[in-house]
Amino acid sequence: MPKVAVLAFPGTNCEYESVRACEAAGLDAEIVRWNEPDKLRSADAYFLAGGFSFQDRVRAGAIGAKEAVLDEVSRAADAGKPVLGVCNGAQTLLEAGLVPGLAAGHPLEMALDSNAHGYLCRWTYLRVENPAQSLFTTLYEKGEVIPVPMAHAEGRFTTGDGEILARVEKNGQVAFRFAKSDGSRADGDYPVNPNGALGDIAGLTNPKGNVLAVMPHPERASWLWQLPRELEGPWGGRRRAYNGGALNEAGPGRKLFLSLAAHLKGAA
Amino acid sequence: MAELDLLVRLKVPDTVAASARFALVELLGHADLAALDREELWRFTGSFDPDRMLLGLLRRTSRFVNPSKHAHRRVSSLAGLTPPREFEGTPVGVLVSKRDDFAGRNALAYCRDTLGLTEISAVSYSTLWTLWITGSDPEGSARKMADCSARRPGLLANPHCEVFELVNLV
Numbered sequence: 394m395p396k397v398a399v400l401a402f403p404g405t406n407c408e409y410e411s412v413r414a415c416e417a418a419g420l421d422a423e424i425v426r427w428n429e430p431d432k433l434r435s436a437d438a439y440f441l442a443g444g445f446s447f448q449d450r451v452r453a454g455a456i457g458a459k460e461a462v463l464d465e466v467s468r469a470a471d472a473g474k475p476v477l478g479v480c481n482g483a484q485t486l487l488e489a490g491l492v493p494g495l496a497a498g499h500p501l502e503m504a505l506d507s508n509a510h511g512y513l514c515r516w517t518y519l520r521v522e523n524p525a526q527s528l529f530t531t532l533y534e535k536g537e538v539i540p541v542p543m544a545h546a547e548g549r550f551t552t553g554d555g556e557i558l559a560r561v562e563k564n565g566q567v568a569f570r571f572a573k574s575d576g577s578r579a580d581g582d583y584p585v586n587p588n589g590a591l592g593d594i595a596g597l598t599n600p601k602g603n604v605l606a607v608m609p610h611p612e613r614a615s616w617l618w619q620l621p622r623e624l625e626g627p628w629g630g631r632r633r634a635y636n637g638g639a640l641n642e643a644g645p646g647r648k649l650f651l652s653l654a655a656h657l658k659g660a661a
Numbered sequence: 662m663a664e665l666d667l668l669v670r671l672k673v674p675d676t677v678a679a680s681a682r683f684a685l686v687e688l689l690g691h692a693d694l695a696a697l698d699r700e701e702l703w704r705f706t707g708s709f710d711p712d713r714m715l716l717g718l719l720r721r722t723s724r725f726v727n728p729s730k731h732a733h734r735r736v737s738s739l740a741g742l743t744p745p746r747e748f749e750g751t752p753v754g755v756l757v758s759k760r761d762d763f764a765g766r767n768a769l770a771y772c773r774d775t776l777g778l779t780e781i782s783a784v785s786y787s788t789l790w791t792l793w794i795t796g797s798d799p800e801g802s803a804r805k806m807a808d809c810s811a812r813r814p815g816l817l818a819n820p821h822c823e824v825f826e827l828v829n830l831v
Contacts, residue, residue, distance in 0.1 A: 448680075455684075498811070501819060506759070506761065507822075511767070553820050
């Protein structure tokens with residue numbers, strides 16, 4: 394069974410639910426602490442889980458990105474292994490220069506800056522943009538809308554170089570965009586775009602598609618019972634019709650992990 | 662237009678500064694960094710008497726200076742500023758500001774809408790890091806520690822959301 398290393402720094406707090414989301418997709422997942430880089434080498438994929446590594450000191454993800462364990466993750470990413478960063482994991486991947494990953498040598502090309510309206514914990518709607526671009530999204534349909542919760546204060550994709558954004562868009566590296574429940578554009582409007590991200594970007598991949606940084610939490614939308622009843626769109630209807638019988642019924646985030654599993658099993 | 666510059670630092674141990682120093686020395690190899698301090702710089706601009714404004718802010722809110730945990734000092738200019746303490750090495754200031762200063766904007770709204778201080782027209786927020794550097798090129802070292810345009814060797818300012826400038830300290 395393909396093995397996923399769920400990386401936990403001091404302050405990471407989503408490692409257990411991240412393991413469960415992987416396991417629900419048929420993957421073998423194990424928590425690996427930040428000071429155990431040797432344990433990473435046997436993994437087939439890496440999942441930098443959410444939380445507040447190093448208490449978000451200096452900038453969210455900034456200190457974790459300097460740790461030796463990211464040397465190993467960078468090498469794995471360069472070798473084509475899947476690397477997923479959710480929330481604080483996404484912040485760490487951007488601070489490590491792995492996303493958007495346009496230039497060689499991993500310079501920092503974007504930032505996940507403070508939200509325009511501070512810390513927010515709420516459900517958002519994500520539109521799947523380029524499912525074929527990333528191995529994490531292949532099972533989604535282009536334009537599919539999925540409700541996924543966010544919980545962050547520093548999740549606003551931004552860059553000091555407008556050319557970077559143009560190249561990211563041209564390459565199709567935007568995996569998920571904040572959108573209205575019917576899939577129409579947010580155009581930066583709050584609260585549909587809850588943090589003010591450029592281009593309404595909620596998730597971004599590298600050019601090869603093996604590294605994905607996503608701010609909302611797909612692992613918290615992996616089971617239907619995790620969804621609130623008041624959601625709009627088809628997922629809200631499914632949740633309201635759900636009688637609680639089948640506890641393992643999949644939520645909208647499950648396909649991300651199933652896409653990863655399909656890739657890993659296909660590669661095996 | 663008047664300006665009120667307020668430097669605020671923690672009276673209790675500053676874990677952010679401790680973690681920044683740990684990352685710079687232990688993870689990024691800046692062995693010439695002897696010590697590091699952090700202060701918040703709040704700059705209030707508007708049509709007011711700075712002395713009275715300072716007294717009013719200290720009396721009416723703990724948002725900027727909480728006397729239980731903060732020490733503050735009013736400064737007229739950052740150039741030639743005295744470091745918050747004495748230490749080994751040459752002190753170099755690194756002032757880091759956000760490209761999009763939401764903290765400043767939110768503080769302005771708070772001052773005007775909650776406190777009714779409509780004479781304040783702008784508030785900005787920055788972080789002043791004081792680095793004590795023992796090497797032969799303190800400014801060069803400080804610049805390397807600040808510039809986080811790559812994963813290594815910098816930390817303090819991600820150029821995609823922050824700008825930094827060096828500040829001469831005496």
